[in-house]
Amino acid sequence: MLRLEHRPQPSARWTWLAPPLAVLITMIAGGALFAALGKNPVDTIRTIFWDPLFGEFAFYYRPQLLVKAAPLILIAIGLSLGFRAGIWNIGAEGQYIVGAITGAGAGLAFYPLDAWFIFPLMILAGALGGFLWAMIPAVLRARFGTNEILVSLMLVYVAEQLLAKMALGLLRNPEGRGFPGSRNLQQYAPAHNAEIIANTGIHWGVLAAFIAVIFAYILLARHVLGYQIKLTGQAPRAARFAGVNTERLVFICLGLSGALAGLAGMFEVAGPAGQISIEFNVGYGFTAIIVAFLGRLHPLGIQLAGLLMALTYIGGEAAESSLQLPAAAIQVFQGMLLFFLLAVDVLSNFRLRLSRTEAA
Amino acid sequence: MPKYAARAAVMRAGPHVRHCRSPNACDRTGARQGPGGAEERVSTTLLSIRGLTKAYPGVTANDDVSFDVAKGEVHALLGENGAGKSTLVKMIYGLVKPDSGAMTLDGAPFVPTEPRAARASGAAMVFQHFSLFDAMTVAENIALGMEDPPRLRDLATRIREVSDQYGLPLDPARRVGDLSAGERQRVEIVRCLLQDPRLLIMDEPTSVLTPQEVRILFATLSKLAADGVSILYISHKLEEIRALCNRATILRQGRKVASCLPADTTAREMAEMMVGGSFKTPARARRATGEIALEISDLSLPPASAFGTALKHVALTVRQGEILGIGGVAGNGQDELLAALSGEMRSRADAIRLFGQPIGRLGPEARRRRRLLSAPEQRLGHAAAPDMSLTENAFLTAKDREGLARRGFIGWRAARGFAEKIISTFDVRTPGPDTAARALSGGNLQKFVIGREMLQRPEVLVVNQPTWGVDAAAAASIRQALLDLTASGAAVVCISQDLDELMEISDRFAVLNEGRLSKARTTGDLSVEDIGLMMGGAHGMEVAHAPA
Structure with missing residues (x-):
């Protein structure tokens, strides 16, 4: 009989082994799922994981990988800080949308002026939009003790309404013949988040994501604020004893994650998406939650997890079109990844023991 | 008897x-x-x-x-x-x-x-930590633990019988949240006795x-x-x-x-x-007491939690070189008093004075910088973060006093060095400073927590239950360290439920009862019976035995 035995302290080895093992188990279980759908499991797994990187059309897919991973990483880094402190911002999707609206709005306000300051201003506006949207749950929690999970989540749907309103109203392209959607920022050079190096997929958002990873790493490993974040999450009472101002930490964590999500939205709307439209958001803010946990709330882990999650998106789309897999099957597959990670996670705090059913 | x-x-x-x-x-x-x-x-x-x-x-x-x-x-x-x-x-x-x-x-x-x-x-067992629901009555709590509970009225009768038979006064209809620790223990014992x-x-x-x-x-x-x-x-x-x-x-x-x-x-x-060897009994050197280090006047605070205790008009003074022992049964305001002194709970500025300076409004970090240090009772989760290493836990309170951070950045090497110093000075048995706090036994973690505060050279040290769950030899060394600290001129407030400990080390003794602090009396003049009276007796319940 298998038994779980509590470890005296968490195993560092398993903390890092768990994610690759979870990926492996996901491939096996996913393969079984695809086989049950009548597809060749090996082909399908190869289409998802191998072809986008090394296949015939890798030259097209590889830049896409960075384009998809950048917002995931940027948002997940911000979320991970809050999650570590026990502050649950579930509404990154909303902050992402608002950041896109304010960022694009700041750019479009100057149309058709050609000036160097427009893009930096958009960056600031995007971050500020996300920050302010995240301040709503922060203020409500500090002032009235509301639950930030519910408030931030509900604000996603408010943000979606706001997005539709903007696409149809204030930001609608005056030359768009009445179609919803703003002007395309890709065609307005001073506001365009263009590739820094052509055909690599590396736009300013990718760069921002890398910088965020480095900053978060330093913050958590070396800075007092990072220590306070970890302490508050692990032992809130010890944090108060140490003198951590927990209320201030709520504002910092929600503010930072909101600003990063807003940045991600701004880079997306000014680059890959190009315009504010009703269907602008595609769930990066929610997927980033999976990315944050898949990466162990650790900046480097999040970087890898973001790339992996982007790969399943791109590979999944390829599998949908080339193997006629239903989209739901890919979503189940992505869900399995978090499912198995949480399951394997048990091993970092427990060890498996084979116990005989003995008569003492 | x-x-x-x-x-x-x-x-x-x-x-x-x-x-x-x-x-x-x-x-x-x-x-x-x-x-x-x-x-x-x-x-x-x-x-x-x-x-x-x-x-x-x-x-x-x-x-x-x-x-x-x-x-x-x-x-x-x-x-x-x-x-x-x-x-x-x-x-x-x-x-x-x-x-x-x-x-x-x-x-x-x-x-x-x-x-x-x-x-x-x-076989029946009474655990050290009770598993009772505060919001339910004695009888309801006992019924919860039974395989096949009788009707509550019959159970109440049985509880009365058993508690009379064994001299454990207990009212089945009272709410457990209102009971003293001793009465709660009786609930657990009666629960066991009902199983014969x-x-x-x-x-x-x-x-x-x-x-x-x-x-x-x-x-x-x-x-x-x-x-x-x-x-x-x-x-x-x-x-x-x-x-x-x-x-x-x-x-x-x-x-x-x-x-x-x-x-x-x-x-x-x-x-x-x-x-497995001999150990030293704490030795107390007579010392002259100096100026007033810590003064609390008319401190009233609301309870920290729903079943906490409000502090009511607490007043005390501690001089340099002196240990003030505060006795009393847990749950009578000990946690609140420690929180008020550590800075976790703020009060009127002049309610707490450190060398004459009002500090009631200052937070924990500011008080530490003024050399008022404290060690709470709860080791895991309050004094130390369970999953963090001893190095990280050393940093927890020693950041400013030991200069472990510069412009917001942590000097981990210095923090590790400080952790190692605590481990060697206070004989903490652990593989090393990278061990998680929760992997240490209770006594060893207690030595670490007390050592962490002592090595920061406090002017005033407040400890709550400094030797709780610590074995005799380690307890003796902690008490000795407290005495040594006062010998060097520091003032110590020792909150404890261990009366033997307070009699051994404190110069003056006061009792915290339902959030009120008695007047402090010189320890040497007190008998155990005096102390019992100061503690408010066995909470108004008579001993139901004839002497054995």
Whole structure:
């Protein structure tokens, strides 16, 4: 009989082994799922994981990988800080949308002026939009003790309404013949988040994501604020004893994650998406939650997890079109990844023991 | 009450002055019975333990432990923290399965696979930490723990019967949230007694009781033993064991190292058997007291939690070079007083003065910078973060005083060095500063927490339960360190429920009762009875026994 035995302290080895093992188990279980759908499991797994990187059309897919991973990483880094402190911002999707609206709005306000300051201003506006949207749950929690999970989540749907309103109203392209959607920022050079190096997929958002990873790493490993974040999450009472101002930490964590999500939205709307439209958001803010946990709330882990999650998106789309897999099957597959990670996670705090059913 | 009187006499005389009356009584091999025990021994054995062994990864909790508990005997189980007492009783109670070895209960093989099976065989246990629901009545709480509870009215009648029979005053209709710690313990004991146990296991039962409550408990246990119930009694308080127990089994590092007759063995001898060597008794040097270091005046604060206690008009002064002992049963405002002094709870600015400066509004970090340090009672989760390493936990309070951070960036090497200094100075037994706090035994973590504050050279140190759950040798070294600290001119406020400890180290003594602090009195002038009266007696409930 298998038994779980509590470890005296968490195993560092398993903390890092768990994610690759979870990926492996996901491939096996996913393969079984695809086989049950009548597809060749090996082909399908190869289409998802191998072809986008090394296949015939890798030259097209590889830049896409960075384009998809950048917002995931940027948002997940911000979320991970809050999650570590026990502050649950579930509404990154909303902050992402608002950041896109304010960022694009700041750019479009100057149309058709050609000036160097427009893009930096958009960056600031995007971050500020996300920050302010995240301040709503922060203020409500500090002032009235509301639950930030519910408030931030509900604000996603408010943000979606706001997005539709903007696409149809204030930001609608005056030359768009009445179609919803703003002007395309890709065609307005001073506001365009263009590739820094052509055909690599590396736009300013990718760069921002890398910088965020480095900053978060330093913050958590070396800075007092990072220590306070970890302490508050692990032992809130010890944090108060140490003198951590927990209320201030709520504002910092929600503010930072909101600003990063807003940045991600701004880079997306000014680059890959190009315009504010009703269907602008595609769930990066929610997927980033999976990315944050898949990466162990650790900046480097999040970087890898973001790339992996982007790969399943791109590979999944390829599998949908080339193997006629239903989209739901890919979503189940992505869900399995978090499912198995949480399951394997048990091993970092427990060890498996084979116990005989003995008569003492 | 002859046994308790003996204890009180010993306490007045000081705990370490007696000598072993009969050298034969201290039997270090554990195989022989001392001659003095012949009349105490009952011929039939209830519980027999043979070669019990239990290993956890990296540590052998019990190694080939064998001993017998006779019928109607109060048998003490002694040992340092981590000696394997808890694992042993958990095996008897069916919570842990032994790797090898065998037990018999009244001659029949005893293999409890779960507590329910142990209870069915007649073994019952009162845990150190109670598992009661504050919002429910006594009877409802007891019904919750039963396999097949009778109607509540019938149960209440049974509870009254049992509590009258054994002199445990208890009202089944009262809400547990309103009960004192002693009364809560009675709920747990009555819960056990309703099962008509043959073996009652008690884990550190007196750690939260007033002297009067201890007296009631001891009378009850003696009565139970006289009725033929065997009691396995775990405690650190050696004088209690001397007063109450017929025999004692001593464990060290998972092995049985000795057995003795407590009545004929001094506390010091027992402590040395536990430690496996001799240790120093704290020595107090007379010292002149200096200026007022800490002053609290008219401090009133709301409770910290729903079942916390409000502080009401608390006033005290502590001078340099002085230890103020604050006694009282837990839950009478101890946590709130510590929080008010550590800065976790703010108050009126001039309610708390440090060398004349008002500090009531300052937070914990600002107070530490002014050399007012504190160590709360709860080690894991309050004084230390369980999953963080000792290095990170050293940083927790020493950031500013030890200069471990510069412009917001942490100097981990310096923090590690400070952790190593604590570990070596206070003899913390751990593989190293990278170990998680939760992997340390309670006593070792306590040494680390106290050491962390002491090494920061406080002007005023506030400690709550500094030796709670710590073995005799470590407790002695912590008390010595507190005395040494005052010798160097610091002021110490020691909140504790261990009266022996407060009598030993404090210069003045006050009692916290329902959030009010009594006037402090010079310790040397007090008798145990005085202290009992200061503590407010056994919460207004009469002792229901005739003296045994």
